[in-house]
Amino acid sequence: MDLAIRDIRQHLGRFLATVVGIGLLFAIVLSMNGIYRGFVFEGLSLINITDPDLWVVERYRGGPINEQSILPEFFHYSVAAIPGVEKASPFILYPVERYVAGKSRRFTIIGYDVFTGLGGPKKLAAGRPITQAHYEAVAHENLSLRLGENFRLGLHTYTVVGLTKEGTSPDGEPLLYLSLPDAQEVIFLPDNEEVRNQRLRVYQSLVRPGFFSPQEAEKYLSRDAIDTHRINAVLVRLAPGAQAQEVARSIRDYLYLSVFTTPEQIDIMFKGRLNRPRMQLYLFRILLLIVCVVIIAMVVFTLTMEKIRSIAVMKLIGSPNRVIIRLIMEQSILLTACSYLIGWIIIHNTHQLWPRLVLLTPGDDLTTLGLALVGGIIASLLGIWKALKTPPALALGEQ
Amino acid sequence: MAAVLKVENLKKTYGSGRLAVEALKGIDLTVNAGDLVALLGPSGSGKTTLLLCVSLILEPTAGKISLDGETLFDHGWQNVDIRQVRLQKIGFIFQARNLIPFLTAMENVILPLDLMGVERAEAVRRARELLEYMEISERADYLPALMSGGEQQRVAIARALAGSPKLVLADEPTGALDSVRGMKVMELLKSIAREKQTAVICVTHDERMIEGFDSIFRLKDGQIMLDT
Numbered sequence: 001m002d003l004a005i006r007d008i009r010q011h012l013g014r015f016l017a018t019v020v021g022i023g024l025l026f027a028i029v030l031s032m033n034g035i036y037r038g039f040v041f042e043g044l045s046l047i048n049i050t051d052p053d054l055w056v057v058e059r060y061r062g063g064p065i066n067e068q069s070i071l072p073e074f075f076h077y078s079v080a081a082i083p084g085v086e087k088a089s090p091f092i093l094y095p096v097e098r099y100v101a102g103k104s105r106r107f108t109i110i111g112y113d114v115f116t117g118l119g120g121p122k123k124l125a126a127g128r129p130i131t132q133a134h135y136e137a138v139a140h141e142n143l144s145l146r147l148g149e150n151f152r153l154g155l156h157t158y159t160v161v162g163l164t165k166e167g168t169s170p171d172g173e174p175l176l177y178l179s180l181p182d183a184q185e186v187i188f189l190p191d192n193e194e195v196r197n198q199r200l201r202v203y204q205s206l207v208r209p210g211f212f213s214p215q216e217a218e219k220y221l222s223r224d225a226i227d228t229h230r231i232n233a234v235l236v237r238l239a240p241g242a243q244a245q246e247v248a249r250s251i252r253d254y255l256y257l258s259v260f261t262t263p264e265q266i267d268i269m270f271k272g273r274l275n276r277p278r279m280q281l282y283l284f285r286i287l288l289l290i291v292c293v294v295i296i297a298m299v300v301f302t303l304t305m306e307k308i309r310s311i312a313v314m315k316l317i318g319s320p321n322r323v324i325i326r327l328i329m330e331q332s333i334l335l336t337a338c339s340y341l342i343g344w345i346i347i348h349n350t351h352q353l354w355p356r357l358v359l360l361t362p363g364d365d366l367t368t369l370g371l372a373l374v375g376g377i378i379a380s381l382l383g384i385w386k387a388l389k390t391p392p393a394l395a396l397g398e399q
Numbered sequence: 400m401a402a403v404l405k406v407e408n409l410k411k412t413y414g415s416g417r418l419a420v421e422a423l424k425g426i427d428l429t430v431n432a433g434d435l436v437a438l439l440g441p442s443g444s445g446k447t448t449l450l451l452c453v454s455l456i457l458e459p460t461a462g463k464i465s466l467d468g469e470t471l472f473d474h475g476w477q478n479v480d481i482r483q484v485r486l487q488k489i490g491f492i493f494q495a496r497n498l499i500p501f502l503t504a505m506e507n508v509i510l511p512l513d514l515m516g517v518e519r520a521e522a523v524r525r526a527r528e529l530l531e532y533m534e535i536s537e538r539a540d541y542l543p544a545l546m547s548g549g550e551q552q553r554v555a556i557a558r559a560l561a562g563s564p565k566l567v568l569a570d571e572p573t574g575a576l577d578s579v580r581g582m583k584v585m586e587l588l589k590s591i592a593r594e595k596q597t598a599v600i601c602v603t604h605d606e607r608m609i610e611g612f613d614s615i616f617r618l619k620d621g622q623i624m625l626d627t
């Protein structure tokens with residue numbers, strides 16, 4: 001005869017209400033798992049998608065994603081000359097907020113060498129990769145651009161030739177791929193008004209008694225074009241058989257640059273930019289789980305106290321302790337399992353509505369269930385202790 | 400006739416030092432199979448204490464208790480499984496709220512059988528039989544909250560009898576009932592002593608209830624005054 005179920009059956013409504021309440025809490029615990037995983041996934045997404053053998057960046061910098069790094073564009077020729085390097089390709093990225101597809105949007109512009117393809121989109125959901133040196137773009141779906149659509153960005157109009165689904169900036173913003181020179185222009189070139197103002201300022205500082213004549217200043221200004229030939233990193237594809245660490249050492253020693261493999265780059269991000277928010281989320285996850293267990297403990301304790309007289313009667317009749325322990329523990333586990341199930345159903349049906357990626361994994365789900373069940377058992381201990389301490393003589397009391 | 404219960408020079412002192420209460424001061428008592436015994440006495444005389452000692456819930460301070468030929472206590476617990484003895488040899492009925500509120504009448508009677516490891520079908524059969532015997536079988540599937548006090552007490556008696564105990568202990572079983580229902584419960588207790596040869600010790604305040612009992616013990620200040 002299952003006593004736990006029979007007791008619950010008598011207060012079914014209240015039990016269900018409790019299960020739904022704790023279930024909502026479990027939904028938050030599970031969403032927290034997903035938020036944590038999503039945060040790490042998005043944080044590393046750009047590195048994982050770009051995935052070169054080596055990242056070459058400004059010396060002493062942990063760039064280009066964890067930290068800013070600026071190199072002259074021509075450095076990729078020097079890197080290409082190092083033995084063991086098959087391809088060396090310039091790479092630039094820059095988060096912007098621009099007016100695109102009828103709305104001001106945050107996104108990250110990626111500029112890459114469209115002919116080597118290194119640093120470009122990995123998998124396209126639709127269309128084709130960029131094949132021309134100018135005015136073509138591959139956009140993330142979330143930018144709401146359609147295939148073949150023309151859109152204005154900076155000084156020019158671009159055509160969407162491909163769409164991606166995967167890959168975001170570390171902040172979870174969509175990516176927009178352009179050819180390197182296009183990207184450099186969008187990122188570095190000020191608008192025409194700003195160029196004119198800049199020239200006027202320089203002109204006025206040059207044309208002074210004893211300095212330059214207006215004619216000389218004009219000549220000088222015409223040479224003072226704005227330099228857009230800057231990049232953030234050089235991406236390297238190694239020749240077959242080349243040792244990553246050896247090539248990296250050569251680049252460091254000969255070119256005075258910093259070099260990282262992709263796993264090192266991931267490590268830098270993980271321990272750098274992602275570290276503190278990640279820890280914060282992790283801590284929150286643990287706290288929520290503890291809160292769940294404490295609430296379950298309180299509910300189980302209340303359930304036990306409500307039937308303390310019945311427990312005394314059972315003891316008086318001669319029930320062994322294990323029957324009483326089982327009654328309480330079973331209710332605790334039932335409460336935990338049902339609440340978890342409700343939470344699981346809620347979050348698995350709503351996670352796609354969250355503003356940022358909520359990445360639910362079976363591993364996290366199972367670990368949480370395991371911890372919750374262990375917590376449920378621990379939660380029942382207080383009730384069990386109280387029940388075992390109850391004297392059977394309590395049953396004879398008149399109240 | 401074989402003695403079901405034998406109590407010799409039983410003493411129980413609650414607490415110690417200046418706060419010590421001598422609730423039982425040397426009780427001698429023998430109850431045979433089929434005996435119907437009434438235990439009378441004013442409040443505080445030690446009736447409940449005696450029942451609790453006999454049912455092995457309270458540890459006596461001194462003395463000897465034997466049940467069904469087995470010595471359970473002799474200046475200390477003997478090497479027996481007290482819970483098993485209680486489960487198999489003793490049935491309990493107390494004043495009120497005997498029943499487990501989340502179990503139906505039937506399930507309440509099945510519970511001790513279940514704990515004894517009696518097979519389900521057999522337990523159901525025996526429980527139904529007992530409920531019929533207690534004339535309460537039409538309430539078999541009711542929860543206690545839906546039954547009257549008298550009906551609850553009859554289910555409680557059925558439960559006390561479920562394991563065919565040697566000894567039934569009843570602590571004021573009619574205390575919460577009006578006299579008509581109280582009489583009915585007493586009649587049932589009498590009939591189980593007669594028909595099932597179960598020894599019954601029944602604590603009561605009410606002199607009118609003890610008509611037809613085999614022996615009557617009057618307790619006062621922890622001592623038996625007089626037995627008839």
Ligand SMILES: Nc1ncnc2c1ncn2[C@@H]1O[C@H](COP(=O)(O)OP(=O)(O)OP(=O)(O)O)[C@@H](O)[C@H]1O
Pocket residue numbers: 413414420421422440441442443444445446447448449
């Ligand atoms: N747990 C306890 N601790 C200390 N003293 C107790 C305890 N239980 C009972 N007593 C005392 O022991 C004495 C006998 O109590 P007991 O409950 O056996 O009386 P009773 O005859 O059953 O009374 P009533 O008719 O009121 O139920 C009383 O003086 C009581 O105060």
Ligand SMILES: [Mg+2]
Pocket residue numbers: 446447448
């Ligand atoms: Mg009493």
